Amino acid sequence: MSTPPPELIELQGLFYDAIATKDPYSIQQLKPQMRSTDNLSFEQGLSAYQGSVVGKLVRALEDIYPVCCRLVGTQFFTAMIRQYIRRNPSSSPDLGDYGEQLPDFIAQFKPAATLPYLPDVAHLEWHWHRVFNSADQPSLDLTALGKVPPKHWPDLVFQLPSNSVLLTSDYPVHRIWQVNQANTSHSETVELSEGGVNLFLWRDQYETRIDLPNASEWKLLQAFADRDRFGEICARLEDSSEDINVAAMLPQWVQRGWIRGFTLDR
Amino acid sequence: MVDLTAIQGAGIGLRSQHYAHILTHQPAIPWLEALSDNYLGGGLPLHHLEQIRAHYPMTLHGVSLSLGSADPLNMDYLTRLKQLADRIEPVHVSDHLAWVSVNGHYFNDLAPLPYTESVLKYVANRIAQVQDFLGRRILIENLSPYLQFRHNSLTEWEFLATLLVEADCDLLLDINNVYVNATNHGFNPLDYLEAIPRDRVKEIHLAGYEEQDNFLFDTHGYPVQSGVWQLYQHALQRFGPIPTLIEWDTDIPSFDVLMAEAQQAETYLCQHHRPN
Numbered sequence: 004m005s006t007p008p009p010e011l012i013e014l015q016g017l018f019y020d021a022i023a024t025k026d027p028y029s030i031q032q033l034k035p036q037m038r039s040t041d042n043l044s045f046e047q048g049l050s051a052y053q054g055s056v057v058g059k060l061v062r063a064l065e066d067i068y069p070v071c072c073r074l075v076g077t078q079f080f081t082a083m084i085r086q087y088i089r090r091n092p093s094s095s096p097d098l099g100d101y102g103e104q105l106p107d108f109i110a111q112f113k114p115a116a117t118l119p120y121l122p123d124v125a126h127l128e129w130h131w132h133r134v135f136n137s138a139d140q141p142s143l144d145l146t147a148l149g150k151v152p153p154k155h156w157p158d159l160v161f162q163l164p165s166n167s168v169l170l171t172s173d174y175p176v177h178r179i180w181q182v183n184q185a186n187t188s189h190s191e192t193v194e195l196s197e198g199g200v201n202l203f204l205w206r207d208q209y210e211t212r213i214d215l216p217n218a219s220e221w222k223l224l225q226a227f228a229d230r231d232r233f234g235e236i237c238a239r240l241e242d243s244s245e246d247i248n249v250a251a252m253l254p255q256w257v258q259r260g261w262i263r264g265f266t267l268d269r
Numbered sequence: 270m271v272d273l274t275a276i277q278g279a280g281i282g283l284r285s286q287h288y289a290h291i292l293t294h295q296p297a298i299p300w301l302e303a304l305s306d307n308y309l310g311g312g313l314p315l316h317h318l319e320q321i322r323a324h325y326p327m328t329l330h331g332v333s334l335s336l337g338s339a340d341p342l343n344m345d346y347l348t349r350l351k352q353l354a355d356r357i358e359p360v361h362v363s364d365h366l367a368w369v370s371v372n373g374h375y376f377n378d379l380a381p382l383p384y385t386e387s388v389l390k391y392v393a394n395r396i397a398q399v400q401d402f403l404g405r406r407i408l409i410e411n412l413s414p415y416l417q418f419r420h421n422s423l424t425e426w427e428f429l430a431t432l433l434v435e436a437d438c439d440l441l442l443d444i445n446n447v448y449v450n451a452t453n454h455g456f457n458p459l460d461y462l463e464a465i466p467r468d469r470v471k472e473i474h475l476a477g478y479e480e481q482d483n484f485l486f487d488t489h490g491y492p493v494q495s496g497v498w499q500l501y502q503h504a505l506q507r508f509g510p511i512p513t514l515i516e517w518d519t520d521i522p523s524f525d526v527l528m529a530e531a532q533q534a535e536t537y538l539c540q541h542h543r544p545n
Contacts, residue, residue: 096333
């Protein structure tokens with residue numbers, strides 16, 4: 004391990020605050036430590052960095068949230084995310100990690116309140132982006148599953164694809180998302196009266212999918228997402244009046260790719 | 270038969286806009302450089318990268334190692350980079366002589382270092398740690414800073430030349446950055462080239478800058494400018510026909526435009542032989 008020179012720690016702290024947060028005190032402290040030239044003054048250099056840092060974050064969010072941008076218009080979107088960027092510094096070397104809190108920010112952003120579905124569309128876009136870029140995952144090891152003795156079946160905990168997500172919205176957000184893709188014609192409209200949806204986002208090999216599970220599938224997906232033991236799930240279904248045929252659904256899900264692994268919770 | 274383990278000639282920076290064109294037409298481009306930060310996850314981007322890698326020599330170029338940061342090295346990032354490098358088997362792995370993070374906050378932009386002896390020792394040590402972890406030599410790239418520290422005790426080229434030896438790493442020489450810096454900070458770019466040890470330069474970058482007021486801004490969104498082409502020829506004279514890359518990061522043009530730029534570089538490369 005190498006220890007940074009003390010002056011480096013101090014200078015980098017000042018530099019960051021002067022550029023990322025535009026802190027007046029840091030700018031004042033930094034200025035005498037920097038050298039201006041005839042072609043490039045301290046103020047121009049500072050401004051170049053300030054613009055570049057924000058510009059990179061703006062472009063990252065435009066890439067992750069294109070539908071939100073389309074729904075509110077570029078001007079509104081840019082003004083909104085500039086406020087978000089001021090309050091939310093980046094904490095990852097990967098720009099793809101930036102912007103996770105934007106859906107919650109939009110929900111609190113009063114000028115966007117006229118579009119009540121916008122935070123849910125943003126949630127959908129964020130998770131789409133994460134699923135699209137997530138690490139590859141092998142399919143279920145059927146041989147290993149076959150070796151689990153029947154007496155341990157109640158202890159099985161089935162795993163959904165990693166980075167898959169269950170989303171619920173009071174609005175038909177999947178349709179809003181669909182008709183606002185860059186390659187879709189503007190003529191299609193979505194009626195909010197179409198109602199809410201339950202969505203399952205996951206990746207089938209290299210294809211990112213938004214599926215609409217039926218009520219039975221949704222219940223089972225939730226149980227798997229909560230990592231409930233298979234025995235508990237079956238007991239719960241037996242006690243309820245719902246007609247959910249788990250024995251028939253499981254092989255379908257394995258084939259479809261919705262179940263990717265299992266553990267034994269003994 | 271293409272040798273996928275070495276690069277030569279003039280290559281192009283791989284951008285997602287051109288995946289389909291490259292996979293469909295397999296254009297005659299000698300090599301490609303991928304931005305490592307775009308492939309640290311998985312899915313379709315990595316799948317495309319692997320498909321393209323099967324046909325072209327490739328290098329990996331990143332922006333987030335934060336080699337000069339006072340923060341500890343980000344081992345999670347480094348681990349992901351190693352996994353990618355092990356999978357892609359690039360000819361070179363490179364990043365910048367810069368820092369992008371402090372106190373756990375990221376600029377996601379390349380910030381300059383003070384050029385002093387103590388910083389040099391610190392950065393050399395960090396580069397050595399990175400090379401040990403990756404199990405390979407890396408290339409570091411000179412950047413185009415818009416602010417310079419008053420208390421620098423070394424010029425950028427003195428700092429860089431010593432660092433290459435101290436850290437025992439190689440150089441990705443960005444000619445556009447040398448030109449932009451020379452104009453913005455008022456020095457002779459030939460002095461810069463003269464100071465760089467010949468045997469350390471393994472790759473050259475060329476890109477286009479933008480004029481803003483009375484200074485140059487390194488946007489990578491324009492064709493290579495005439496002054497940069499001229500400086501490139503000086504560099505080839507000194508270092509020989511070093512593999513050269515056309516970098517274009519904003520307002521990405523059609524593949525043909527990049528090919529034309531690469532062909533221009535190839536023409537200059539063919540006029541030079543490795544110096545004795």
